[in-house]
Amino acid sequence: MNYFPDEVLEHVFDFITSHKDRNSVSLVCKSWYKIERYSRQRVFIGNCYSISPERLIARFPGLKSLTLKGKPHFADFNLVPHDWGGFVYPWIEALAKSRIGLEELRLKRMVVSDESLELLSKSFVNFKSLVLVSCEGFTTDGLAAIAANCRFLRELDLQENEVDDHRGHWLSCFPESCTSLISLNFACLRGEVNLGALERLVSRSPNLKSLRLNRAVPLDTLQKLLMRAPQLVDLGIGSYVHDPFSEAYNKLKIAIQRCKSIRSLSGFLEVAPHCMSAIYPICGNLTFLNLSYAPGLHGNKLMKLIQHCRKLQRLWILDCIGDKGLGVVALTCKELQELRVFPSDPFEAGNAAVTEEGLVLVSAGCTKLNSLLYFCQQMTNAALITVAKNCPNFIRFRLCILDPIKPDPVTNQPLDEGFGAIVQSCKGLKRLSLSGLLTDQVFLYIGMYAEQLEMLSIAFAADSDKGMLYVLNGCKKLRKLEIRDCPFGDSALLEDVGKYETMRSLWMSSCEVTLGGCKSVAEKMPTLNVEIIDESEQMEFNLDDKQKVDKMYLYRTLVGHRKDAPEYVWIL
Amino acid sequence: MAFEKDLNLDATELRLGLPGTSDESAKNQTPATLRSNNKRALPEESMSSNATASKNCDQETAPLPKAQVIGWPPIRSYRKNNLQPKKSEGEISGIYVKVSMDGAPYLRKIDLKVFKGYQELLKALEDMFKFKAGEYSEREGYNGSEFVPTYEDKDGDWMLVGDVPWEMFTNSCKKLRIMKGSEARGLGCVV
Numbered sequence: 001m002n003y004f005p006d007e008v009l010e011h012v013f014d015f016i017t018s019h020k021d022r023n024s025v026s027l028v029c030k031s032w033y034k035i036e037r038y039s040r041q042r043v044f045i046g047n048c049y050s051i052s053p054e055r056l057i058a059r060f061p062g063l064k065s066l067t068l069k070g071k072p073h074f075a076d077f078n079l080v081p082h083d084w085g086g087f088v089y090p091w092i093e094a095l096a097k098s099r100i101g102l103e104e105l106r107l108k109r110m111v112v113s114d115e116s117l118e119l120l121s122k123s124f125v126n127f128k129s130l131v132l133v134s135c136e137g138f139t140t141d142g143l144a145a146i147a148a149n150c151r152f153l154r155e156l157d158l159q160e161n162e163v164d165d166h167r168g169h170w171l172s173c174f175p176e177s178c179t180s181l182i183s184l185n186f187a188c189l190r191g192e193v194n195l196g197a198l199e200r201l202v203s204r205s206p207n208l209k210s211l212r213l214n215r216a217v218p219l220d221t222l223q224k225l226l227m228r229a230p231q232l233v234d235l236g237i238g239s240y241v242h243d244p245f246s247e248a249y250n251k252l253k254i255a256i257q258r259c260k261s262i263r264s265l266s267g268f269l270e271v272a273p274h275c276m277s278a279i280y281p282i283c284g285n286l287t288f289l290n291l292s293y294a295p296g297l298h299g300n301k302l303m304k305l306i307q308h309c310r311k312l313q314r315l316w317i318l319d320c321i322g323d324k325g326l327g328v329v330a331l332t333c334k335e336l337q338e339l340r341v342f343p344s345d346p347f348e349a350g351n352a353a354v355t356e357e358g359l360v361l362v363s364a365g366c367t368k369l370n371s372l373l374y375f376c377q378q379m380t381n382a383a384l385i386t387v388a389k390n391c392p393n394f395i396r397f398r399l400c401i402l403d404p405i406k407p408d409p410v411t412n413q414p415l416d417e418g419f420g421a422i423v424q425s426c427k428g429l430k431r432l433s434l435s436g437l438l439t440d441q442v443f444l445y446i447g448m449y450a451e452q453l454e455m456l457s458i459a460f461a462a463d464s465d466k467g468m469l470y471v472l473n474g475c476k477k478l479r480k481l482e483i484r485d486c487p488f489g490d491s492a493l494l495e496d497v498g499k500y501e502t503m504r505s506l507w508m509s510s511c512e513v514t515l516g517g518c519k520s521v522a523e524k525m526p527t528l529n530v531e532i533i534d535e536s537e538q539m540e541f542n543l544d545d546k547q548k549v550d551k552m553y554l555y556r557t558l559v560g561h562r563k564d565a566p567e568y569v570w571i572l
Numbered sequence: 573m574a575f576e577k578d579l580n581l582d583a584t585e586l587r588l589g590l591p592g593t594s595d596e597s598a599k600n601q602t603p604a605t606l607r608s609n610n611k612r613a614l615p616e617e618s619m620s621s622n623a624t625a626s627k628n629c630d631q632e633t634a635p636l637p638k639a640q641v642i643g644w645p646p647i648r649s650y651r652k653n654n655l656q657p658k659k660s661e662g663e664i665s666g667i668y669v670k671v672s673m674d675g676a677p678y679l680r681k682i683d684l685k686v687f688k689g690y691q692e693l694l695k696a697l698e699d700m701f702k703f704k705a706g707e708y709s710e711r712e713g714y715n716g717s718e719f720v721p722t723y724e725d726k727d728g729d730w731m732l733v734g735d736v737p738w739e740m741f742t743n744s745c746k747k748l749r750i751m752k753g754s755e756a757r758g759l760g761c762v763v
Contacts, residue, residue, distance in 0.1 A: 077643035247699040
């Protein structure tokens with residue numbers, strides 16, 4: 001291959017798009033490294049502290065698209081204090097100073113300030129796409145800057161962010177000349193939007209394919225928007241509350257029937273369930289349906305809706321669908337690949353309406369199922385064994401029994417055998433989350449069978465260090481391990497510290513690891529940052545090595561200790 | 573409500589009794605005792621409580637007190653903060669009121685629950701009965717039309733639609749009547 005001129009190799013590399021493959025290509029030889037780095041346009045950084053923006057810019061001068069992830073996954077569940085880190089500003093600042101022509105920025109679990117959004121909007125002439133998932137720190141003022149300054153904006157996608165809504169006119173800030181929008185998702189905003197501005201924006205965006213509205217957009221406006229954008233492929237309905245005898249509803253029926261391209265439907269943030277029949281005409285084409293924020297839709301109305309959705313591949317739903325409703329899914333949605341069942345009552349765990357029965361029904365009816373997130377009241381080993389037999393293709397299997405240490409209610413046994421069956425049967429399993437009563441045995445199974453496992457989440461499980469050791473020794477492809485409230489201590493942590501360099505990160509909270517153990521890891525592995533997060537001020541006054549550590553987060557890095565850690569984070 | 577749970581008010585509450593003991597349930601355990609309980613102790617506890625199932629326990633040991641466990645169940649805080657609680661059956665049934673218009677041969681019924689405010693209600697009434705209501709102002713009522721929307725409140729009085737806050741209106745409105753012509757002038761409408 002060294003006989004080919006660089007241009008040919010570059011052309012060949014153009015066809016290699018996956019990050020993993022491009023990383024591999026760059027390792028072949030110096031010449032390939034050089035060609036690859038100059039031609040690389042898209043970079044994914046799973047942990048923003050593993051590398052610095054300066055080094056990124058130096059290596060990939062042709063960078064156009066950057067994906068960054070900040071806080072560890074358990075930050076989603078309030079286990080990481082707010083100002084722990086994950087600030088995007090330094091990245092944007094560095095990119096702005098360089099000659100990088102950034103076009104796309106995708107952030108997850110990062111702190112994004114209005115200043116960063118403003119700087120972003122003014123620094124890159126060709127900026128096209130901003131995707132923010134589970135981020136925080138910005139207000140609608142920041143969005144106004146993006147709208148006003150990014151002249152060729154194609155995508156503004158806000159997913160589940162905590163945004164301080166100033167009820168401003170950010171939508172009105174899109175200039176009349178902006179006609180390039182392909183995707184606009186502001187479902188997570190809580191405040192009112194200028195409906196007139198929204199209608200005009202949609203009217204002048206002929207390429208708009210994806211539109212997700214927030215709660216403040218009433219049905220009347222929805223109807224007008226659909227009349228102007230019948231080419232939509234992805235629709236998120238804000239408010240779906242109306243009088244079934246009103247003219248607005250009749251107009252909506254007509255408008256929806258014109259939208260023959262809609263394949264993905266979500267929202268229904270407010271819903272009057274007796275008026276779902278207007279939606280039926282588009283149900284037959286849907287491949288993705290997300291009703292996980294629509295608790296008003298349940299019972300017969302919900303089942304009737306689902307019965308129209310024969311082509312569904314992904315379904316996100318609340319547990320008020322019940323086992324019976326899941327039975328309807330099993331009969332109707334033969335193409336189903338991904339199912340997520342969320343709790344409709346996030347605070348009162350005792351009221352989940354789905355059990356192992358619903359899951360078994362779906363596994364029997366939907367044999368293409370490969371991705372599951374299931375919050376349920378209870379689970380049995382027998383059910384899991386059946387599911388494992390019915391669906392050997394699971395890539396992602398996340399089970400959350402709302403009582404985290406509940407045994408099999410029929411046999412009173414731990415769920416080791418059930419999960420064991422899953423990992424044995426599903427040879428391609430990449431992600432697994434466990435719950436229920438579990439002993440060391442389940443980890444023996446995981447270590448033995450889960451050869452492709454990349455991410456494992458454990459809570460309130462195991463009896464001893466053996467559990468963690470089985471996993472660390474067995475799962476060769478493990479990248480992320482997150483553990484809370486398990487009896488794993490220093491001997492498990494220290495058994496094979498080299499392993500952590502092959503992983504992105506390890507999180508352990510409320511376990512038995514001590515300060516001394518953590519220090520030991522840090523000493524032996526200078527390429528890891530070992531962070532102790534302790535807000536209780538214990539660390540200030542009592543630096544006894546035998547002291548148990550509340551939260552430890554360690555991750556591999558090429559750039560040493562970060563400088564932006566708050567007071568209660570100690571980097572050893 | 574979510575905020576209170578995060579503050580863990582129960583844990584800082586002063587009460588008599590040893591930490592870890594409870595009144596009816598284990599709900600009053602502090603996070604600290606929770607942590608020391610929930611490692612190896614809990615699996616054993618729940619297994620032994622199964623073995624002695626017939627014995628009367630004053631303490632609920634098997635399930636973890638759900639409200640107290642930080643970060644459990646593992647649901648994104650965005651979802652926790654934004655999921656509207658399921659409406660009770662009563663709310664779903666709606667507030668149906670009769671609507672009459674002077675001169676119309678029969679009455680209609682509408683569900684006040686489906687509207688967010690006066691604007692939407694008036695638009696719906698206008699569509700239903702094919703009329704225009706005119707501009708509302710606090711001082712002069714409805715201006716520019718011979719049709720005036722009124723309602724009968726809980727006290728039996730006929731009131732002008734639009735004077736009180738929306739929620740107060742939906743709670744007190746018993747029926748609607750769209751007055752027309754000379755009768756309407758009595759309510760302060762200037763044609």
